[in-house]
Amino acid sequence: MPRTPSRRTVLRGLTVTGAAVTGFDPAARGWAASGTGSGPDLARIPRLDGTLVMDDPSLTAAAEDYGHIVHRRPVAVLRPGSVRDVVVMVRFCNEHRVRVAPRGQGHATSGQAQVQGGLVIETATLADIGPVAPDATTVTVGAGARWSEVAKAALAHGRTPPVFTDYLELSVGGTLSVGGLGGQTHRHGAQVDNVTELQVVTGAGEFVRCSPSRHPDLFHAVSAGLGQCAIVVAATVRLVRAPETVRHYLLPYDDLETFLADQRTLVEEGRFDYVEGLVSADPGGAFRVFTLEAVAYGPPAGPAPDDTLLLRGLRHDPSGVEKTDLAYYDFLDRLAPTVAELKEAGLWTYAHPWLNLLLPGDSAAALTARMLADLTPADLGPGVVLVYPILRERLTTPLFSAPDDPVPYLFAVLRTTPPEDTATVDRLLTANREAYDAAAATGGTQYPVGSIPFTHADWRAHFGAEWPRLEAAKRTYDPRRILVPGQGIF
Ligand SMILES: Cc1cc2nc3c(=O)[nH]c(=O)nc-3n(C[C@H](O)[C@H](O)[C@H](O)COP(=O)(O)OP(=O)(O)OC[C@H]3O[C@@H](n4cnc5c(N)ncnc54)[C@H](O)[C@@H]3O)c2cc1C
Numbered sequence: 122m123p124r125t126p127s128r129r130t131v132l133r134g135l136t137v138t139g140a141a142v143t144g145f146d147p148a149a150r151g152w153a154a155s156g157t158g159s160g161p162d163l164a165r166i167p168r169l170d171g172t173l174v175m176d177d178p179s180l181t182a183a184a185e186d187y188g189h190i191v192h193r194r195p196v197a198v199l200r201p202g203s204v205r206d207v208v209v210m211v212r213f214c215n216e217h218r219v220r221v222a223p224r225g226q227g228h229a230t231s232g233q234a235q236v237q238g239g240l241v242i243e244t245a246t247l248a249d250i251g252p253v254a255p256d257a258t259t260v261t262v263g264a265g266a267r268w269s270e271v272a273k274a275a276l277a278h279g280r281t282p283p284v285f286t287d288y289l290e291l292s293v294g295g296t297l298s299v300g301g302l303g304g305q306t307h308r309h310g311a312q313v314d315n316v317t318e319l320q321v322v323t324g325a326g327e328f329v330r331c332s333p334s335r336h337p338d339l340f341h342a343v344s345a346g347l348g349q350c351a352i353v354v355a356a357t358v359r360l361v362r363a364p365e366t367v368r369h370y371l372l373p374y375d376d377l378e379t380f381l382a383d384q385r386t387l388v389e390e391g392r393f394d395y396v397e398g399l400v401s402a403d404p405g406g407a408f409r410v411f412t413l414e415a416v417a418y419g420p421p422a423g424p425a426p427d428d429t430l431l432l433r434g435l436r437h438d439p440s441g442v443e444k445t446d447l448a449y450y451d452f453l454d455r456l457a458p459t460v461a462e463l464k465e466a467g468l469w470t471y472a473h474p475w476l477n478l479l480l481p482g483d484s485a486a487a488l489t490a491r492m493l494a495d496l497t498p499a500d501l502g503p504g505v506v507l508v509y510p511i512l513r514e515r516l517t518t519p520l521f522s523a524p525d526d527p528v529p530y531l532f533a534v535l536r537t538t539p540p541e542d543t544a545t546v547d548r549l550l551t552a553n554r555e556a557y558d559a560a561a562a563t564g565g566t567q568y569p570v571g572s573i574p575f576t577h578a579d580w581r582a583h584f585g586a587e588w589p590r591l592e593a594a595k596r597t598y599d600p601r602r603i604l605v606p607g608q609g610i611f
Pocket residue numbers: 186187222223224225226227228229230233234235244264265285286287288291292293294295296298299300301302303347348351352353354570605607608
């Protein structure tokens with residue numbers, strides 16, 4: 122007879138007491154009886170406020186992400202009921218050298234939030250959104266909160282975080298671990314540049330509040346630190362005045378260099394609050410249809426938008442301009458209808474071997490032209506190509522690796538392809554690597570949210586002069602190297 126969840130059992134080194142565990146089926150999982158294993162004794166874990174689950178659907182889900190390419194199965198998934206649960210479980214895992222990966226919304230594309238045979242900590246249950254500070258300049262939010270929820274809470278006070286990702290249903294902890302870029306980055310930096318304090322649990326299981334002035338080494342190791350030194354459990358995010366409405370422009374171009382140059386003019390002048398751009402294929406399949414997307418915030422965050430002033434001197438085709446006035450939140454959440462359609466069509470569960478690069482401004486035109494020439498509509502699938510400039514001087518987070526150029530460009534090929542066609546997926550991963558090599562040869566970096574095959578040596582090069590500080594922080598805060606192996610850094 123298999124033992125029930127209330128008995129101690131052992132699997133591949135983990136001994137478990139059912140009190141804190143749900144979904145446990147020792148027979149189905151081939152677990153041995155208590156005392157027959159040599160592994161850590163989960164019976165020593167104090168009572169949890171949340172749950173530790175080991176049921177097949179939970180483990181299978183934790184071995185998936187938005188990429189649908191990499192699958193690493195954990196032994197257990199923690200749904201913390203409190204920060205204390207994170208401390209308790211990380212201490213336990215540290216003691217027993219069990220590897221741990223925090224997972225926000227699992228929208229990484231290459232197994233970054235997965236851990237084979239370890240513990241996944243789902244942060245979605247740590248999603249409290251604290252009161253907006255009395256001076257309305259910050260709000261403290263749980264790491265599992267999604268940016269849509271943060272935006273709504275701030276907007277109730279007429280405030281907003283200054284920078285958003287294009288898609289709002291990503292976790293705060295997940296985007297702060299990578300950076301968090303959007304069309305507002307040229308004005309305000311990345312999301313991670315707009316954080317005043319982090320509450321974290323280190324790899325040694327210590328809860329610490331850190332900021333640029335309090336444990337700054339830890340703060341800088343965690344911000345855009347790809348989860349290597351600590352798990353973010355809460356973040357204090359800067360808020361600015363929100364507009365009520367925005368004016369959204371789509372400006373068509375038929376020439377790459379003119380398109381990139383006008384984008385650059387706009388971000389250098391700060392004429393718009395948001396600047397991005399899209400590239401699509403013409404009917405012949407050549408990627409030479411360019412659309413500059415620009416947004417001006419209205420009152421009370423900015424003046425009433427004036428078309429003449431905003432569009433002066435730009436070299437788009439004036440006959441193709443699309444202009445829309447939108448409520449601010451509707452603008453932020455503009456991808457929601459498209460995402461619903463993609464889900465409806467089953468495309469959300471396709472493979473996403475994404476390429477995300479940051480190109481030096483001085484070689485952006487040549488590199489982009491070359492990469493677009495190599496791209497076919499079939500290899501993009503029902504995805505998109507994004508190109509937009511940011512300002513280097515606005516990026517202040519040391520571990521956010523960007524080209525040493527005043528105006529780098531994000532170049533993102535958001536590929537979507539059937540997951541069962543593994544040969545195509547592998548070919549696209551190779552193409553990603555080749556594109557990265559071409560970019561890196563001119564000082565480009567990857568924005569590490571995609572799927573580029575990367576070695577330990579690549580990561581050292583990626584972090585460059587910051588590598589010794591990251592390595593030192595890893596030694597101090599995650600001495601047993603249990604955190605986030607899916608990034609492949611240590
Ligand atoms: C549809 C879509 C649109 C996107 N748009 C943008 C965009 O406009 N701009 C942009 O910058 N990015 C964008 N991204 C990329 C996205 O920001 C990153 O993949 C981000 O990490 C995903 O957040 P998540 O909550 O899903 O994180 P996960 O995928 O769950 O985790 C990502 C990494 O962060 C680590 N991590 C997660 N939570 C924590 C935590 N609390 N503490 C420490 N480490 C943690 C994980 O272990 C993992 O290594 C987009 C992704 C998708 C799928």
